[in-house]
Amino acid sequence: MADLVVTQETEPPADKRPDRKRADKKRTRPAFLGERGWGRKWTLAVVAWSVALIFVAPYAEMFIGALRPSDELTKPGYLPSTFEWSNFVNVWKDSTLGDNLQVSLLVAGLSTVLVILVALPAAYYTARRRYRGRGAFLLLVLVTQMFQPTALLVGLYREFYNADLLDSVWALVLVNGAFNLAFAVWILTAYFGSIPVELEEAAMIDGASRFGALRRVTLPLAMPGIVTAVIFAFITAWNEFVVGLALITTPEKQPLTVGINSFLGAYEVQWQYLFAGSVIAIVPVVILFAFIEKHVVSGLTAGSIK
Amino acid sequence: MRETASPPTSRKPSGDDGQAAPAARRPFSARLRTALGPLPWISPAIILIAFVVLWPVVEMVRSSFLRIRRSGIVKGSNGTDNYKKLFDEPDFTHVLWNTMVWVVCVVGITIVLSLALAQLFNQQFPGRRVARWALIIPWAASVFMTAIVFRWMLHHSYGAINTLLVDLHVIDEGKDWLGEPSTAFPWMIGVAVFVSLPFTTYTLLAGLQTIPGEVYEAARMDGASTWRTYLSVTLPLLRPAILVAVVINLINVFNSFPIIWAMTGGGPGYETDTTTTFMYKIKASDIGESAALSVVNFGIIIVLVLLYLGVNRWNKEAD
Numbered sequence: 001m002a003d004l005v006v007t008q009e010t011e012p013p014a015d016k017r018p019d020r021k022r023a024d025k026k027r028t029r030p031a032f033l034g035e036r037g038w039g040r041k042w043t044l045a046v047v048a049w050s051v052a053l054i055f056v057a058p059y060a061e062m063f064i065g066a067l068r069p070s071d072e073l074t075k076p077g078y079l080p081s082t083f084e085w086s087n088f089v090n091v092w093k094d095s096t097l098g099d100n101l102q103v104s105l106l107v108a109g110l111s112t113v114l115v116i117l118v119a120l121p122a123a124y125y126t127a128r129r130r131y132r133g134r135g136a137f138l139l140l141v142l143v144t145q146m147f148q149p150t151a152l153l154v155g156l157y158r159e160f161y162n163a164d165l166l167d168s169v170w171a172l173v174l175v176n177g178a179f180n181l182a183f184a185v186w187i188l189t190a191y192f193g194s195i196p197v198e199l200e201e202a203a204m205i206d207g208a209s210r211f212g213a214l215r216r217v218t219l220p221l222a223m224p225g226i227v228t229a230v231i232f233a234f235i236t237a238w239n240e241f242v243v244g245l246a247l248i249t250t251p252e253k254q255p256l257t258v259g260i261n262s263f264l265g266a267y268e269v270q271w272q273y274l275f276a277g278s279v280i281a282i283v284p285v286v287i288l289f290a291f292i293e294k295h296v297v298s299g300l301t302a303g304s305i306k
Numbered sequence: 307m308r309e310t311a312s313p314p315t316s317r318k319p320s321g322d323d324g325q326a327a328p329a330a331r332r333p334f335s336a337r338l339r340t341a342l343g344p345l346p347w348i349s350p351a352i353i354l355i356a357f358v359v360l361w362p363v364v365e366m367v368r369s370s371f372l373r374i375r376r377s378g379i380v381k382g383s384n385g386t387d388n389y390k391k392l393f394d395e396p397d398f399t400h401v402l403w404n405t406m407v408w409v410v411c412v413v414g415i416t417i418v419l420s421l422a423l424a425q426l427f428n429q430q431f432p433g434r435r436v437a438r439w440a441l442i443i444p445w446a447a448s449v450f451m452t453a454i455v456f457r458w459m460l461h462h463s464y465g466a467i468n469t470l471l472v473d474l475h476v477i478d479e480g481k482d483w484l485g486e487p488s489t490a491f492p493w494m495i496g497v498a499v500f501v502s503l504p505f506t507t508y509t510l511l512a513g514l515q516t517i518p519g520e521v522y523e524a525a526r527m528d529g530a531s532t533w534r535t536y537l538s539v540t541l542p543l544l545r546p547a548i549l550v551a552v553v554i555n556l557i558n559v560f561n562s563f564p565i566i567w568a569m570t571g572g573g574p575g576y577e578t579d580t581t582t583t584f585m586y587k588i589k590a591s592d593i594g595e596s597a598a599l600s601v602v603n604f605g606i607i608i609v610l611v612l613l614y615l616g617v618n619r620w621n622k623e624a625d
Contacts, residue, residue, distance in 0.1 A: 045431040052440035062455040118350045125347035146611040150561040154600040155362025178358030239448040278451040289446035
């Protein structure tokens, strides 16, 4: 390992990390919307809240739909006469929703573990060393990010047909793991790159082993990046639709996004259950997303935009 | 390419190129160790990408020249017949046209609206954080489920949008928006814009934050009007962010499947299909032909990816 070149310059890590406080301080206030003032501030607020309302409205309607009594589903009207909370209980009966939820948790959970196990060493090494083929590796990751499972669907279908993995949750774990890898590599490379190698060296002088230094110094400092990668990989796999639709045919093995299709019957649509299932699927990931909101853009644009 | 691909926050590693020259004088075993050194770290990633991202490309191209039974069994070569059959489809031209309208309208409208939203959410106002949380819901939520709720709201007899429009006297009675291609397609474009706005707005917001406050000071000193400042200062400095947002959206929107699938299923007939949903539909009847269309789609995506790489490089050089 001694022949490998140390690649980091000294710089306090906070300087380069996408830190929340720093971003706020740096934010510019363009002058062109007029002078700051009481009236302007509240006008902006009212406009922004109206926009926010438009973004919330469909999901509010989804929630209200989930609470409609079944005899009021086909009646026009903004609100039902009573809220039928039992819809959220009954949706589990006579449907595969419980199984679908399990599949979604399994696929999103395992594919996220796969992403992190594969991305962590690659990102750490790429941030720390300049090796032959580093540029090629980064280009491969960038190109991977631009390919989407939808575009490769027929190829994926044929591959898993040949491998006898059609209708298997493992196929979904692999596909989600591979296609969410790029985001994790970008985020983690940026975070590891921002941690000075001197911190690791200091720990090693103090008697820590290389992996001890990694575990006690580097990984904790990179935690915001790891959390972002974990949450993003989980949400993307959780919401994945088209591969699940194409590869999984057994209703009990389908993920939640595909499974709720069973409520969309040819002759009758069970809207209340469809929406109850959707609310159950959406609420947790929106809350998770709020935690990583600030960091997502840099991973999706491969760092082209900070 | 090296510089283009590396994220900006990872500092440029130094003293690397020295590695190649002395390596030539080192014994073979040492050189081999240097060459293989990265493998334990990066090979899992390469293997995963090779099997799940690259191999399907090969499989797809191969399948496009094969005759494949509906059961999946290969019945020998089919030459270019899959492609001939595809280009002879009576609906193919129409589907291509739909795809172009779909991509151009969704990306165009998304960018224009996001520019406005990014300006708005870049200002200080009470409750900004909560308002920004509202913006991320369509980003975090399943696109398929979002599209389904729009289908419900557009239902001709009990959809909330119809009820609202009747109450506002915009229309006299509920309209079957999704039953007619001429109204279904614009509504689906609207939903696609709706789900594309959060990412695009956030990307442009990130771009706005890279513009130093001093340039606005300077523009104000020169007596530039607000609109003039926006056109001559903000927009040019925002160019890198806009370009990245445009190309990523082009790729996403071209590949978009759940919205059309949930709202019209491409129907009636193939009236509201794009090449992506059309590819999925013909997969059920003729997977060879579907593979041929996938290859055509993939060619378009390759062009868009090259565009993205070019934009990335251009942005870095302009720095």
